[in-house]
Amino acid sequence: MPGHARPSARRFLEGRGRYVADLSMPGMLHAVVVRSTEAHADISVDASAARAVAGVRLVLDGGDILAAIQPPPIIWDVPGQRRSGLRALAHGRVRYVGEPVAIVVAESEAIARHAAALVRIAYAPRPVVASIDQALAADAPRLYDDWPDNVVASAEWSGGEPDAAFADAPVHVSGRYVSGRVSAHSLETRGVLAAYDPAQDGVTIHSSTQGPHQLREAIAWCLGVAEHRIRVIVPDVGGAFGSKSCPYGEEILLAYLALWLRAPVRWIESRAEAFVACAPGRDEIVDIELALSEDGLILGLKALITLDKGAEPYAASVGAAWAGAMMVTGAYRIADVHVATRVVVTNKTPTGAYRGYGTPEVNFALERALDDAARRIGIDPAELRRRNLVPPEAMPAPSATGLLLLDSGRYEEMLDLALDAFDYRARVGRARAERAEGRAVGIGLAFYVEPTNLGPSALCGMIGIASGGFDIATIRMEPSGQVVVFTGQTPMGQGVERVLQQICAAELTMPDEDVTVVHGDTQACPYTAYGSGGSRGTGIGGSAVMLAASRLREKLCAIGAHLLGAAPDDVELSQGGVQVRDDAARRVSIARAARAAYLAHDLPAGMDPGLDARASFDPATLAITYGVALAEVEVDRETGLVNVRDILFGHDCGRQINPALVEAQVIGGIVQGIGATLYEGLDHDAAGRPVTRCMRDYPLPFAADVPPIALVHLETPSPFFPNGAKGVGESGAIPIPAAIANAIRDALGDTAGDAVNRLPIRPESLLPS
């Protein structure tokens, strides 16, 4: 269907999406997880009443799985990182509200819920660590008795001579910037259907996950089952945004149950569970200091990133602080830098990956601090940024710490493009005039860089990621000339399946509809080293497809040349056929060449029959997407409500293979950014109990909350990727908090105080105290 960004999306409109909760099997059993209602306590579990309920097949608690289920692997294992040793069910002690304590399997979901309510957990409360400050206090209760404190890991990096730079600099600004705990809140919660596979004496797991191969590996590790007996299938994924990127205990448990019971077992997370059990994101404090010259050059940066990890170093989330350390210098030339990270445990749900993964947090700090610096020095905030942006001729440009390589981009051109499109000068003037009339109107901006196309395998190894960073694609042309692409990438609404289809079709000069893409099946699809995350689908998955298609093209051309009696070098593939260059009369269709490959009656000497190709792609570097967000806001002085009047967003993700899908990613990210800036927060009481337990208490943006959004873009192809594409999935969410906070600060002046340094910025915090 020409003109449609993603024709295959039509099934969702018809109600024909197939998510895990839509799947069922004959004899399927239902699992319900019993979770801790206390933040920190010793426990004993009595499941006898639950086991006695008619229709209950099995109840397991932490003691039952000690021997059978090992603690999950750590995916981002930074040096010196401490381990929790926690398994899929708590044993003897709970450390957060929502921690799985028992799992009930029954013949119906209603029976399972009823029995789950009969599992008795006796709690002997322990002192609770509810915040970073409490975790770091000298006399803090410890979450893990064999740790000396509540610190999971810490590290520091230096470049240049930061102390000297600060000593000599005439201007210093500093601040503490807090990004609150938020939920990715995919509308589809997590869900798993695990089925015993008698043919392989194995297990097939249907799960709503971003990383099927990573899940398979975790199940194999935890259960001691060989990987070839485990098949992970990913049906339609109803949103993920990072929260489904790492394996969860429930997925391991369900695989175990299916093997144990030799039956299909399904678990669907309720929304209430999701609020305490699906890994939230952010929850980070960034302390930042800037040293500047009197004309606004950044001379030095010092930052301390403190991540509240929640109750255990689950999966990859310690890495969010490390990613923040990499990204904290942003798009700027800063010669002298010191960055430190520390990750602490508290009695809250373990945090995980969420759109941006450490970058929005440091962007909020840096871009807020730059605004304060501009005010202090007395120059326009956009001008201050301009003076410090890395110029194109300096790229690829390593940061002072060596952690970040700015690969390519036209930063200043982007800034100008966006300022012009926003009519920035005029708006600043109008806002000033409106303020003079008593209205709280302000303009704010934030520049951003986004690390995408994660990431070179060697880099993954250097920074402790327990996987590679490559992707593999295989492509098979059928005898009739159509093509099937097999990928490890997972569609979850971003449309990666459509992008891969386009890349393959373009390489083979075929119509898009002659290419299908198979994904989400570890038995069929090639290995992906990191799944769909880190904005890597198009750049890495897509480059692998492009290389495989190019190999297929070479073979097609060789067969075509043979059929035409021409030399392979004299033919080319164009518009669905192989032809002798500049001689349209000597041409064979792709279908005829494909048929010849499978008949194998007459192939070039030494050529294998059949027509398929495989390629892997491992990038040389990350690709750094970048851009700028501008916001105009008005704050209602009576209510504190913030009306975002306009947003303009400039972005450059390299070559855009499907511009409509790029735009969709950017806008979706912007609106999640608005949510995290003004509305969303997972709050806890002093006892560490979550007070946000249902959607009614978690105000996602709805349509009426969305301001007009205008986009502008550049396309600067990354020199390091065959298709020139950088990732874009996280862009929108990164600079929006700082842009809006800066606009609120501009609107309210000094009376804004610290309120604009803590996300979310709620109306009550903007009222005079």
Next chain:
Amino acid sequence: MLINCTLNGRDTAIEAAATTRLSALLRETLGLTGTHVACDEGVCGSCTVLLDGSAARACLTLAGQCDGVAIETVEGVAAGETFETIADAFLRHNALQCGFCTPGFVTTVAAMLRDDARERLGDAEVEARISSVACRCTGYLPIVAAVRDLLGRDR
């Protein structure tokens, strides 16, 4: 109880406990899995169906309330006359990503079109109705654009 209703245009008799949520009845008993449950408390609108032509939350509707009611789910809308124009507008504006909330928007929009909204509904009412369904992927702008397109309004 025995519930006599019209389901997607067919007279149907369903045996169900009166307190069964309509969302569960549709999904689990009748196999109509196009109706999605995201919050189960009436906030998100993913489970929106048409009851006698009006948009309603299936998760807040009990089976016992459906006796004598014409129920239309996204599957029914998809088989109906207005669907092609709805689908075309949503695809043209790229107004969906993961698709989980999409049936809620399709049913909500179908109800608006049947209200002859083109003439009757004010802009504020149209915005309020679109704002009855949560989407986490699209940022809404393409959905709003698709709906305004369907209603023949410029943005």
